[in-house]
Each structure stands twice: as structure tokens, then as C-alpha cells.
Amino acid sequence: MKKLRKALAASVIPAAGALIVAVSATAHADADLYGAIAASVGGYNFATAIDYPTQTTADFAAIRACLSVDSNSICVPQLQLRNECGAVVERTWEPSDGVSPMFFYSTGPTATIAENNAMTRAAAHTPPDFMVLSVLLPPKLVDTICTSNAR
Structure with a gap:
């Protein structure tokens, strides 16, 4: 069970990080320059x-x-x-x-x-x-x- 939790945590963290990066990049692209x-x-x-x-x-x-x-x-x-x-x-x-x-x-x-x-x-x-x-x-x-x- 411990291995399953670690595998789930490892897959959730990169997905969350990718979401933040994508939102951040989109927000920057939409900002006025x-x-x-x-x-x-x-x-x-x-x-x-x-x-x-x-x-x-x-x-x-x-x-x-x-x-x-x-x-x-x-x-x-x-x-x-x-x-x-x-x-x-x-x-x-x-x-x-x-x-x-x-x-x-x-x-x-x-x-x-x-x-x-x-x-x-x-x-x-x-x-x-x-x-x-x-x-x-x-x-x-x-x-x-x-x-x-x-x-």
C-alpha cells in the first residue's frame, strides 16, 4: 500500500506542477507589455x-x-x-x-x-x-x- 501511495503522489505532483506552469505561461502571454x-x-x-x-x-x-x-x-x-x-x-x-x-x-x-x-x-x-x-x-x-x- 505504501508503494501505491508514493506512486500516486509522484504522479499528482508533476501534474499539478504542469498545471501551474501552463496557467502561469498563459497569464504572462495575456498580460499587457x-x-x-x-x-x-x-x-x-x-x-x-x-x-x-x-x-x-x-x-x-x-x-x-x-x-x-x-x-x-x-x-x-x-x-x-x-x-x-x-x-x-x-x-x-x-x-x-x-x-x-x-x-x-x-x-x-x-x-x-x-x-x-x-x-x-x-x-x-x-x-x-x-x-x-x-x-x-x-x-x-x-x-x-x-x-x-x-x-
Whole structure:
């Protein structure tokens, strides 16, 4: 009888453990995940943060990452994500006094949609009047991020 009890206990414990793991994995997959893209106010650098439990923590992580590129910058979140993807497209003007990049951001349920949305925004942008004599380079995709539960 003792052997039977040990065999029953051995089979119940793994089954219970598997149930807990499955419930835990399902609960994590259903939880919202957040991301952010922060850029310097001058617009010369940006940084990303992905898969954070709250938008606030994602924003702060992106700001910290942006400041790690240039600690003298002022970095602010430009794009916030929740269970989706985000893309960054750069459009550069080349005025006579140097290069002036401009970033465009967009989200989407998939990486492709986010990228297409950002490219559309960049392509539709008209330079300000004072930059009319600038050379405008075509938009180019520079980064795409997706939360791990983006559909």
C-alpha cells in the first residue's frame, strides 16, 4: 500500500506542477507589455525599450537608454507601445550648413504595418520653407521594435 501511495503522489505532483506552469505561461502571454522610443530634443539620437510591465517603466527605460548615448541631451518619449510594434524612419535634409536628420515614428499591430505607417508619414512630410534649398534624402527605416506579445 505504501508503494501505491508514493506512486500516486509522484504522479499528482508533476501534474499539478504542469498545471501551474501552463496557467502561469498563459497569464504572462495575456498580460499587457509596453515599449517606448525616446529621442533627444535636438533629434540626433533615439533609443528604445521593450517588454516592460507598465508604460511608465518603458518610458523611463527608453529615456535612460537615450541619455546613455549622450548624457548632455534632453530625451523625451516620442512613441509609446502596448502589445504592438513601433518603427523609426529617418528623413535627412542636407542644408548648406550641415546635416539635419528628422525622425518619424509610427505603430502597428505587426512590424510591417508599423514600418509602412512610419514610411508614409516621412514621405508625406514637406520640409519647412527655410529648407527649400536643402537636398532632401529619401526616407529610410532605421529601427523596428515589437513587444513579444504583438499579434
